[in-house]
Every structure is written in C-alpha cells, then in structure tokens.
Amino acid sequence: MKSVSKQICVLILSSATLFTGCTKKPVRPDPGSTVLGPAGNGNATLNPEAVPTNPEASALQQRDLGNFDESGQDRKSLEAQTVLFDFDKSNIKASERPKLQAGKDYLDKNAQVHLLLEGHCDWRGTAEYNLSLGDRRANEAKKYLISLGVSADKLDTLSKGSEEAKKNADQATMAHDRRVDLVVTKPGAAPAMPASGAAAAPATPAP
16 A cells, blocks of 8 residues: 555656646747748748838839939939020920920829929020020920929929030030920929029120
C-alpha cells in the first residue's frame, strides 16, 4: 500500500514539473505564417517585389520632382510649344494654334499646375514699346487658351520685351525672339520680373 502511494506521489510531482516547464517554453511560429515563405522552407527569403506598394503614390513623387527649378517654374515640359509671331504682330497665327491646344491638354492632365505666358520681342525698337508688345502677345495667347476652355485663374502673363533678345541678330534668331513661352508653374510661384528700368525709353514702333 505504501508502495502504491509513493508511486502516485511521484506521478503527481512529475506531471506538475512537466506542466510548469511547458508554460515557460516559447512557441515557434509556423514558417508558413510568416513573410519568409511557405512552411517547411527555412531558406526562403523576402521578395521585395512581393511587398504591396501604392503605384499612385510613387507616380506622384516622380511628378513632384519633375522639371521644376527653385522658383517653382518648369520651362522644359512645354518648351516645344513656344508660340511664334510675325514682325510687330500679336495675333495668334493659325500655324501656332496647335501649340496652345497642347498647352491646354497639358493643363487638363496636370490640374495642380498653372501656365505662365511669357511674352518676348526681338531686339529692334525701344524697351518700353517692346514691353508693351510682349504684353499684348502674352495676353493674346491667354485669350486663345480661355477660348479653348482653360480657366483664367490657371493663367498668368508676363512681358519680358526684348530683355532676352540677341542684338543685331540674323532673321532666324529674330524670328525665334518674337515669341510667347509656355512656362509650367506651381501655384503661388512668383514670375521673374523684367530688369528694372527696361521701360524707360520712349515708345516707337518695333517688332
């Protein structure tokens, strides 16, 4: 009888020790429930391409970098759409209208930006007259864009007159200097102003 009682006590103590040890032992997770791969494959590694990403957020970051300079202007995106003018004229020629349509299409696809219409002239004539002519050219481009459906609050104008024109230039260079540049801008970006004193000379006819 004493022998049976002793065996029962030993069994109870052994069970207690076993249960106590089990509560302290950590449980390993099943490899199949981790990001490392299926169960039983201890050599699996994380595939970066399998990690879900937000493609729209990535694209937005790329667009934000864009071609904008420190002043918030992008002169490259619509560089090929420079609108050219005849000598001493500000009307939009039929051949130049598709360029403004391209500017409108760009705004439709990039609603967060504005357009700065920057008017220029060739070197001939007074600084004052050229500033006035550059302003007329920029505003004619603005009117045409509005007629295409662009909101006026998305458009800004600036005349640089002949400030950037090459003096005593040949015909090809002067033809390029008579233009309106389509400059993409971030909202709130301040346009670069013409050099001070550029409008000091009296007005006379000019290109």
